[in-house]
Amino acid sequence: MALRLKFRLIRTFVITTSGLIVYTLADKFYEPVLKPALQLLDPESAHDFAIFAAKHGLVPKDKGKDWSGLACEVWGRQFENPIGLAAGFDKHGDCVDAMLSAGFGFVEVGSVTPEPQEGNPKPRIFRLEKDRAVINRCGFNSVGSSVVSERLRKRLVHIHAAQPGVVGVNLGKNKDTEDAKLDYEKGVVAFADIADYLVINISSPNTPSLRNLQQKNQLADLLEHVIAIRDATLKELSPKGRPPILVKISPDLTDEELADIVTTCMRLSVDGIVISNTTIQRPHGLLEQQVAMQEGGLSGPPLKNISTSIIQKVYRMTNGRLVIVGVGGVSSAEDAYDKIRAGASLIELYTALAYEGPALIRKIKIGLSELLQRDGFQSVQEAIGKDVFVSTSQDGMRN
Secondary structure (H helix, E strand, O other), X not given: OHHHHHHHHHHHHHHHHHHHHHHHHHHHXXXXXXXXXXXXXXXXXXXXXXXXXXHOOOOOOOOOOOOHHHOEEEOOEEEOOOEEEOOOOOOOOOOHHHHHHOXXXXXXXXXXXXXXXXXXXXXXXXXXXXXXEEEEOOOOOEOOHHHHHHHHHHHHHOHHHOOOOEEEXXXXXXXXXXXXXXXXXXXXXXXXXXXXXXXXXXXXXXXXOHHHHHOHHHHHHHHHHHHHHHHHHOOOOOHHHOOOEEEEEOOOOOHHHHHHHHHHHHHOOOOEEEEOOXXXXXXXXXXXXXXXXXXXXXXXXHHHHHHHHHHHHHHHHHOOOOEEEEEOOOOOHHHHHHHHHHOOOEEEEOHHHHHHOOHHHHHHXXXXXXXXXXXXXXXXHHHOOOOOOOOHHHOOOOO
């Protein structure tokens, strides 16, 4: 009991002190001061601190002005910039406005399950420090859709105080639910009228049998159902007013499985695809071999090339007619640019934020602006898919 109390006091001290440092000294002291303090905590406690800091206004605001060419329109919605916060960070809708004010163009909340659940036993998040990567096996720990939807509704009530930006909700299923359609139906009903877009997450490696929903027949059945539920729930709205439906896929699919998913999404007029979730692969060259043996999904730089390759394949398969949200290993402007040129309209990140801190958001936006202008693009949308249909002789060259 004494040890537990001592740990709690230390943890409280680290959280409070680090929070004050973030608030008063901002990004200059992240590497030499705040980051070492966070390393005193296990990864999940460090994540809890980040949520605490954001929720209480302790994350520095991005006061810079974005280059106008970063603004884009997707699904009829206006994005101030294409850099978003991936699902997994703000699982419970605690700090949406704080993360938008930190510079993100959009935030994806979740994954949210219909009923509250604890997720998998701890420890369930592991740092691969030398690889700048993370393995997690959280298993959709969630406070449930009722709590999250109430938080997002309160935000809309006070919209005058809310930060501008797009807010999506990533939907998962409860571990013990046998009929997955019912859980995704509940998620759609809970968030259809308040989310700017909805993501059907069928690709986490940490919920038993979830990835089976990516199989052709199961996927078609599920998507037909959730689209019908969305339309019935918001039947008074025009199609433009209804939240787009996206599917988040695994990076561990065969080419045949990927083709089946893309064909199904195109046939059912799904609005987009998120590429990709974490991977169960352990790419050659990982430096933290001991940690890499942990079970769970790997994120960060080792996933970068895997996800970018899939983005390019999907863009080529659809001839650019399906909106792609690119995520996986984005830790620099170059990484984001590569995914955009591979076919992504929007970019998400999370793992790099844990290593680099909030200053990374502006660095990526500035760097991306410079890369786009260097190559003669007037807007980010002009660069989408530019590396996909180049000839063999031009492959790898920039405009």
